[in-house]
Amino acid sequence: MAVLLIAEHDNSALNGVTAKALTAAAAMGAPVHxxxxxxxxxxxxxxxxxxxxxxxxxxxxxxxYAHRLAEPLAALLVSLAGSxxxxxxxxxxxxxxVLPRVAALLDVMQVSDIIKVVAPxxxxxxxxxxxxxxxxxxxxxxxxxxxxxxxxxxxPEGGSAAIESVGAASDPALSTFVEESIAASDxxxxxxxxxxxxxxxxxxxxEKFAELIEPLADALGAAVGASRAAVDAGYAPNDWQVGQTxxxxxxxxxxxxxxxxxxxxxxxxxxxKVIVAVNKDEEAPIFQVADYGLVGDINTVIPELKAEIAKxxx
Amino acid sequence: xxxxVPVKRVVDYNVKVRLKxxxxxxxxxxxxxxxxxxxxIAVEEALRLKEAGKATEVIAVSIGPAQASETxxxxxxxxxxxxxxxxxxxVVEPLAVAKILKGVVGEEAPGLVILGKQAIDDxxxxxxxxxxxxxGWPQATFASxxxxxxxxxxxxxxxxxxxxxxxxxxxxxVTTDLRLNEPRYASLPNIMKAKKKPIAEKTPADYxxxxxxxxxxxxxxxxxxxxxxxxxxxxxxxxxKLKDEAGVI
Numbered sequence: 206m207a208v209l210l211i212a213e214h215d216n217s218a219l220n221g222v223t224a225k226a227l228t229a230a231a232a233m234g235a236p237v238h239x240x241x242x243x244x245x246x247x248x249x250x251x252x253x254x255x256x257x258x259x260x261x262x263x264x265x266x267x268x269x270y271a272h273r274l275a276e277p278l279a280a281l282l283v284s285l286a287g288s289x290x291x292x293x294x295x296x297x298x299x300x301x302x303v304l305p306r307v308a309a310l311l312d313v314m315q316v317s318d319i320i321k322v323v324a325p326x327x328x329x330x331x332x333x334x335x336x337x338x339x340x341x342x343x344x345x346x347x348x349x350x351x352x353x354x355x356x357x358x359x360x361p362e363g364g365s366a367a368i369e370s371v372g373a374a375s376d377p378a379l380s381t382f383v384e385e386s387i388a389a390s391d392x393x394x395x396x397x398x399x400x401x402x403x404x405x406x407x408x409x410x411x412e413k414f415a416e417l418i419e420p421l422a423d424a425l426g427a428a429v430g431a432s433r434a435a436v437d438a439g440y441a442p443n444d445w446q447v448g449q450t451x452x453x454x455x456x457x458x459x460x461x462x463x464x465x466x467x468x469x470x471x472x473x474x475x476x477x478k479v480i481v482a483v484n485k486d487e488e489a490p491i492f493q494v495a496d497y498g499l500v501g502d503i504n505t506v507i508p509e510l511k512a513e514i515a516k517x518x519x
Numbered sequence: 520x521x522x523x524v525p526v527k528r529v530v531d532y533n534v535k536v537r538l539k540x541x542x543x544x545x546x547x548x549x550x551x552x553x554x555x556x557x558x559x560i561a562v563e564e565a566l567r568l569k570e571a572g573k574a575t576e577v578i579a580v581s582i583g584p585a586q587a588s589e590t591x592x593x594x595x596x597x598x599x600x601x602x603x604x605x606x607x608x609x610v611v612e613p614l615a616v617a618k619i620l621k622g623v624v625g626e627e628a629p630g631l632v633i634l635g636k637q638a639i640d641d642x643x644x645x646x647x648x649x650x651x652x653x654x655g656w657p658q659a660t661f662a663s664x665x666x667x668x669x670x671x672x673x674x675x676x677x678x679x680x681x682x683x684x685x686x687x688x689x690x691x692x693v694t695t696d697l698r699l700n701e702p703r704y705a706s707l708p709n710i711m712k713a714k715k716k717p718i719a720e721k722t723p724a725d726y727x728x729x730x731x732x733x734x735x736x737x738x739x740x741x742x743x744x745x746x747x748x749x750x751x752x753x754x755x756x757x758x759x760k761l762k763d764e765a766g767v768i
Contacts, residue, residue, distance in 0.1 A: 275658050298677070302661070305649050315643070316734065343733065385683045450639075517768065
């Protein structure tokens, strides 16, 4: 049988994490079908069909799936599950919301946040904020799996799969969408960015965050991240949080500014290729994972850094 | 309306865990244990709803070894009215926990179950969604705001890129995110009072649940290590290294 992969999207564009989760799904050794559930999401299905190795794209285009609420989306996935050995999704807020619901309806124990496919039924996943890696074998007939996308390379384009429409499943009518506020930004997304500039509590205020961290990010074409302390203090919005309970990222370059480096934060970024840390406390734990550390006050270092980068980028 | 709050006993979030030398798991002997931080937020939210007159009783339930009664005492000291301990030995996976909780919900008939979004030991992030599925109830995960109104709840959720607000009809499941509230500390008089509050003892068999794990743990290993690099003396040196040595800018 095949693997069903849930596409992450906003009805207009396919999110890049889908191509990364596809790499994990394909590693399970069976043909992969991608499900695009949304409203007016044909463009998303067309983008998914171009990903290399996708055998078929299922498009469930209905107002019921406009916001991918857990109850109707789970009903749809359960209605399709009979034809699949495994249901896979990226570890996004949307898939983390719906997949355990699907798993319970199928009486399956989900495997969350896998970082490696060892065999079609065996996976590696982090526990304790990544301080241990567990290898688990699922003994359920069907697998339900979420994928930590930072651990997988994106599958390139190069396919031309057929797109098949599937009808909507019945509406459980348990919840209704009220509103959504999504911040518009020209910056790359955290989970897709090649460079991330991240600020911590030492930044000091929301104004300073905007004055110091964000311009440096823009100078590097980077996404902006934050530690939990900075988010809790209101310096940065919650979806910028990097860490065990926020986003897990693995960019080419991660610049940690005024972040002390609690284990919960390290859990979210320690797989980055190159880590730079600037902190005025030379004992800060962040220096234990940093490739390049600079002891100094971010208030003076950041403007210098910006100027120096402008010089080399010329 | 009753509110049910499941609480899990986990290794304290400040403890850096060590692995057992035989690779069978994480060392739990002589390690400080605490209530899962997201569950503290769940208890706090339930108490605030009760204090606002939206709920009549807050019931804490824990599934775990005998010592999980300490975790329940913490919830009672914060202000929960009574506790239920479902005693188990060994690992109980989220699916089995959800099945047991379904049984508890059947007996207690709460209008709301508030759970932590994930436990900081297994980092699964599943139990609330699974319980919602088994009950056929609506769910609002990763909540940053909960408003209880007639016959339902209005919940604002932290999603990728921003916030989403949902209206849940009838009895519902909410899982907490970090920004929902700041949990209170239990006062000494309340800790003393909590010792007298009742804790009922149950077993999974009372709810007809088989807790045998579905996932077989083959190995538990250290993550690939990361060595500390070098300290640089100046911004110019840092940028030069990033450009020439690391080649990332």
